[in-house]
Amino acid sequence: xxxxxxxxxxxxxxxxxxxxxxxxxxxxxxxxxxxxxxxxxxxxxxxxxxxxxxxxxxxxxxxxxxxxxxxxxxxxxxxxxxxxxxxxxxxxxxxxxxxxxxxxxxxxxxxxxxxxxxxxxxxxxxxxxxxxxxxxxxxxxxxxxxxxxxxxxxxxxxxxxxxxxxxxxxxxxxxxxxxxxxxxxxxxxxxxxxxxxxxxxxxxxxxxxxxxxxxxxxxxxxxxxxxxxxxxxxxxxxxxxxxxxxxxxxxxxxxxxxxxxxxxxxxxxxxxxxxxxxxxxxxxxxxxxxxxxxxxxxxxxxxxxxxxxxxxxxxxxxxxxxxxxxxxxxxxxxxxxxxxxxxxxxxxxxxxxxxxxxxxxxxxxxxxxxxxxxxxxxxxxxxxxxxxxxxxxxxxxxxxxxxxxxxxxxxxxxxxxxxxxxxxxxxxxxxxxxxxxxxxxxxxxxxxxxxxxxxxxxxxxxxxxxxxxxxxxxxxxxxxxxxxxxxxxxxxxxxxxxxxxxxxxxxxxxxxxxxxxxxxxxxxxxxxxxxxxxxxxxxxxxxxxxxxxxxxxx
Numbered sequence: 001x002x003x004x005x006x007x008x009x010x011x012x013x014x015x016x017x018x019x020x021x022x023x024x025x026x027x028x029x030x031x032x033x034x035x036x037x038x039x040x041x042x043x044x045x046x047x048x049x050x051x052x053x054x055x056x057x058x059x060x061x062x063x064x065x066x067x068x069x070x071x072x073x074x075x076x077x078x079x080x081x082x083x084x085x086x087x088x089x090x091x092x093x094x095x096x097x098x099x100x101x102x103x104x105x106x107x108x109x110x111x112x113x114x115x116x117x118x119x120x121x122x123x124x125x126x127x128x129x130x131x132x133x134x135x136x137x138x139x140x141x142x143x144x145x146x147x148x149x150x151x152x153x154x155x156x157x158x159x160x161x162x163x164x165x166x167x168x169x170x171x172x173x174x175x176x177x178x179x180x181x182x183x184x185x186x187x188x189x190x191x192x193x194x195x196x197x198x199x200x201x202x203x204x205x206x207x208x209x210x211x212x213x214x215x216x217x218x219x220x221x222x223x224x225x226x227x228x229x230x231x232x233x234x235x236x237x238x239x240x241x242x243x244x245x246x247x248x249x250x251x252x253x254x255x256x257x258x259x260x261x262x263x264x265x266x267x268x269x270x271x272x273x274x275x276x277x278x279x280x281x282x283x284x285x286x287x288x289x290x291x292x293x294x295x296x297x298x299x300x301x302x303x304x305x306x307x308x309x310x311x312x313x314x315x316x317x318x319x320x321x322x323x324x325x326x327x328x329x330x331x332x333x334x335x336x337x338x339x340x341x342x343x344x345x346x347x348x349x350x351x352x353x354x355x356x357x358x359x360x361x362x363x364x365x366x367x368x369x370x371x372x373x374x375x376x377x378x379x380x381x382x383x384x385x386x387x388x389x390x391x392x393x394x395x396x397x398x399x400x401x402x403x404x405x406x407x408x409x410x411x412x413x414x415x416x417x418x419x420x421x422x423x424x425x426x427x428x429x430x431x432x433x434x435x436x437x438x439x440x441x442x443x444x445x446x447x448x449x450x451x452x453x454x455x456x457x458x459x460x461x462x463x464x465x466x467x468x469x470x471x472x473x474x475x476x477x478x479x480x481x482x483x484x485x486x487x488x489x490x491x492x493x494x495x496x497x498x499x500x501x502x503x504x505x506x507x508x509x510x511x512x513x514x515x516x517x518x519x520x521x522x523x524x525x526x527x528x529x530x531x532x533x534x535x536x537x538x539x540x541x542x543x544x545x546x547x548x549x550x551x552x553x554x
């Protein structure tokens with residue numbers, strides 16, 4: 001069997017598994033966020049934090065809950081790293097430096113999981129499991145809560161109430177993320193991922209020296225790293241490490257986990273707004289982009305010319321032989337079209353065009369299917385923009401799901417789509433203009449520029465992967481990427497929740513003969529075109545200086 005056929009079979013199996021899980025999981029999540037019942041463990045949590053899950057919140061109160069909880073999480077994780085040397089289970093590692101601790105705390109709370117450190121050489125069991133893994137659950141639950149709040153904005157009318165943040169946070173964690181993670185961790189252990197709390201031990205003599213490894217709760221962290229579209233690895237090699245991702249079966253399962261909730265949330269959306277067809281339209285737009293990017297990535301990595309590439313069967317540099325080009329390409333697209341950041345190969349070693357595809361996937365806003373929660377609300381923002389463009393073409397006030405899209409809604413949507421590009425391009429320009437940041441580049445020319453552009457694209461989009469040739473463990477990059485991650489995560493949420501509140505206050509508009517049918521393939525195609533055009537106009541000059549220039553020169 002040729003590698004290309006094997007890759008196609010992997011893709012078909014992945015689509016089939018996602019299709020089987022789509023309906024039951026999507027319906028279950030809709031019931032979770034619509035339920036008025038509280039389980040006993042949830043009641044204990046509400047009592048401990050002093051929250052009333054039945055109290056409805058308007059968007060400013062909901063936003064205050066998101067920001068206050070996230071600020072406390074950043075502080076807690078920062079302090080945990082700063083006192084690591086005094087904690088049990090530290091494996092003898094010292095406390096983390098202030099700039100590194102800030103960067104990591106911001107990263108994991110913002111669902112980015114950018115890592116400018118070697119996990120197995122810096123973090124002990126307590127920080128890894130009690131700090132980083134816990135934030136993997138909570139940051140994912142925050143993103144899902146904000147997405148559900150926006151969905152309620154479409155579903156409700158004549159009220160500004162969007163639900164209760166604390167209830168949404170707890171239910172998303174207790175009823176969705178934890179049960180799936182328990183099952184997923186068992187599957188990963190069965191595949192060969194490790195799960196223990198052993199200390200550091202020598203594994204053999206290599207080239208006149210010794211090699212040491214430490215164990216850890218790897219499977220349990222790996223599953224929520226993928227399921228919650230977080231991405232931070234227990235080890236520096238991330239999902240290329242055999243302890244995290246042992247074989248092709250575990251690789252395919254991890255890709256399935258990455259895409260599971262973001263795709264299923266489109267059915268949750270359709271169920272909560274009372275029209276499954278609307279959910280299918282959003283799903284269709286996501287699927288078209290994801291499949292198109294996957295096919296393009298596999299083509300450029302398999303078809304690259306040159307004697308070395310022909311002998312290896314394609315561009316194998318930086319890829320694990322146990323996954324091959326197909327398994328690496330599918331993983332790379334899945335992780336960059338979501339906000340996961342996990343890698344099973346090194347994107348810096350991809351072909352020029354292949355590296356550009358990974359960057360473009362993040363620059364789309366990671367909405368196909370996107371991060372857990374963030375993918376859905378990002379796509380719904382683009383849906384509003386697409387409706388607005390269609391309204392301009394026919395001279396009619398745009399409507400979406402029975403809500404008029406007026407000046408206020410468009411301003412909020414425009415602010416949302418401008419925040420991240422401003423952070424990415426602004427920080428990249430400053431870094432290239434200053435002498436010190438450029439010293440961190442391993443490569444010069446177009447590829448060196450791509451390293452910087454990729455870093456800020458990854459940070460501001462809350463993605464977390466790196467081009468691997470950039471030394472980001474400096475005060476400049478730790479600080480600026482940390483700021484980009486926090487602003488890229490929480491500023492868009494301000495606009496999303498404000499938009500949700502304005503939609504919830506409206507009364508529904510009756511459908512007429514002139515109403516644009518947003519549940520049809522024509523609209524899904526318009527949505528895909530809108531996404532590609534907006535992203536192209538925003539990022540094409542930067543991409544032309546980096547991956548496009550490199551690809552054309554090779």
